[in-house]
Amino acid sequence: MKTPEVNPRGFFLAFFDVLYATARLCMPMEPGRSGASPKREDPVGSVALQRWRVEASAQLSALGQLKHAPGQTTLARRHAANQLNLAFVLILSSHFQRFCRDLHTEVAAHLRRTTQDPWAASLLHTRLVEARKLDVGNPNPGHIGADFARFGLRIWDALLTREGRAKVWRAQLEQLNVWRNAIAHQDLSAASLLDLGGGRVHLRRADVLRWRRACDRLATLMDAVLADFTLGLVGAAPWRVSSQRGVR
Amino acid sequence: MSARRLRVGDHVHYYILNNRWNAVVIEDRGDLGADGQQIVRIELTDADYAGDPPSRFEFPAEELALDQAA
Numbered sequence: 001m002k003t004p005e006v007n008p009r010g011f012f013l014a015f016f017d018v019l020y021a022t023a024r025l026c027m028p029m030e031p032g033r034s035g036a037s038p039k040r041e042d043p044v045g046s047v048a049l050q051r052w053r054v055e056a057s058a059q060l061s062a063l064g065q066l067k068h069a070p071g072q073t074t075l076a077r078r079h080a081a082n083q084l085n086l087a088f089v090l091i092l093s094s095h096f097q098r099f100c101r102d103l104h105t106e107v108a109a110h111l112r113r114t115t116q117d118p119w120a121a122s123l124l125h126t127r128l129v130e131a132r133k134l135d136v137g138n139p140n141p142g143h144i145g146a147d148f149a150r151f152g153l154r155i156w157d158a159l160l161t162r163e164g165r166a167k168v169w170r171a172q173l174e175q176l177n178v179w180r181n182a183i184a185h186q187d188l189s190a191a192s193l194l195d196l197g198g199g200r201v202h203l204r205r206a207d208v209l210r211w212r213r214a215c216d217r218l219a220t221l222m223d224a225v226l227a228d229f230t231l232g233l234v235g236a237a238p239w240r241v242s243s244q245r246g247v248r
Numbered sequence: 249m250s251a252r253r254l255r256v257g258d259h260v261h262y263y264i265l266n267n268r269w270n271a272v273v274i275e276d277r278g279d280l281g282a283d284g285q286q287i288v289r290i291e292l293t294d295a296d297y298a299g300d301p302p303s304r305f306e307f308p309a310e311e312l313a314l315d316q317a318a
Contacts, residue, residue, distance in 0.1 A: 047280050105280045105287055105306055112308070113282035122264055122311075130305040135289075238282065 046239045048102030049223040052216075056095035060212060063088055081205065086183045088208045093180040096173075096215045097139040100222075104134060104147055107226055110238035111151070140177040141170050151229070158225045159218070166221060172214035179203065252314070254288050259315040262307070270294050271312075274304065281308050288312070 066084060108128040115121035128150050133143035141156060148155040159166040178193050188194065194201045224241045231237040254260065258273045275289035286309035291302045 047278070047284075051278075102277070102280055105277055108306070109281040109285070109287060109308065119264060125307075126305050130303065135304075 044240050046103055046106050046223050046226070048099050048106055049219055051102060052095065052099040052219050056092075056099070059091060059095065060088065063091060082203065085203045085205060085208050089176065089179050089183055089203070089211070092208065092212055092215060093138060093176055096176075096219070097134060099215075099219050100139045100144055100147070101132070101134045103222060103226060104132065105129065106238055107151060107230055110230060110236075111234065114234040114236060138177045138180060139173070141174055148226075151233070153226075153229050155222070155225065158229065159221055162225055163217075163221050166218065169214040169218050169221075172211050173218060176211040176215070253286060254309045254312065254314070259293075260290065260312040261315060262312050270315075271307075277306060281310075285310055 063084065072080070108125055111128065112121045112125040115124055132147045132150075134147050137143045145154070145156055156166070156170060159170075175196075182188050182194060188201075196203070196207055223239075227237040227239055227241045254273050254276065256273050256276060259270070260273060261268055261270045263269070270293045271290035272293055273288045274291050277287040277289055279286055281287045287306050288309050289304060289306050290312070291304045
């Protein structure tokens with residue numbers, strides 16, 4: 001069986017995607033720092049959201065640019081496309097997990113900074129970030145809800161209050177993670193769980209693109225909800241939410 | 249406070265009042281802290297916890313001191 005090959009044009013587009021993302025991450029940092037996070041001089045949005053938009057976007061776009069070699073049989077093309085879709089699901093889920101962890105970390109660090117007493121700050125911070133579900137588990141709605149509840153935030157209620165479409169995105173995130181587990185554990189037998197509508201259990205490119213959009217919208221929304229929540233909690237938000245930036 | 253950026257595998261410690269806590273850096277989480285501080289994930293290495301699940305959590309790098317032997 002032929003393996004998927006790289007179309008030269010697609011390869012160069014993917015290459016420049018990665019190059020662009022790398023260049024963004026290599027921009028000058030604050031004096032004395034050399035980390036790999038985007039510069040925070042004008043913090044519109046969390047670092048987590050910036051990472052999601054730059055790094056996750058570059059990797060997913062690069063994967064999306066992979067094409068089939070000319071001359072492949074229809075069967076080989078279909079097989080290659082299917083394998084790419086499965087890989088896309090794993091990478092998308094892992095990047096969204098990272099986004100959620102990063103966002104949680106940023107809020108916890110902000111709360112530590114705004115707690116006056118060093119002992120209380122250290123104790124609070126440890127309890128907020130110790131043994132999080134998102135450190136070891138998928139970014140499914142339950143794990144996200146449990147970890148952000150440590151702040152006293154019912155995150156899904158807050159997301160739904162702010163944006164009604166979050167209900168649909170939550171369902172799509174759930175479906176993404178069911179597929180992620182099935183692929184990671186090579187257990188594609190639970191057809192009822194993997195039903196993509198009308199009994200269809202064959203993953204299409206449109207499915208993974210829809211899940212990517214859902215993650216992208218949830219990331220933007222979570223960023224805004226956490227900024228507002230933190231502002232209400234301690235009187236200062238860790239980052240600024242652009243008034244221009246809505247959820248598409 | 250560490251003089252350099254912390255890396256995975258570094259042995260570090262911090263104090264809460266007079267209590268010294270020893271740990272090892274197990275993950276560099278990047279500059280996610282307030283004002284872009286480096287955040288690392290650490291695992292406590294004190295023998296008091298032998299037999300218990302390892303205690304792992306995030307910590308601002310600027311509040312950790314690098315062990316001399318590292």
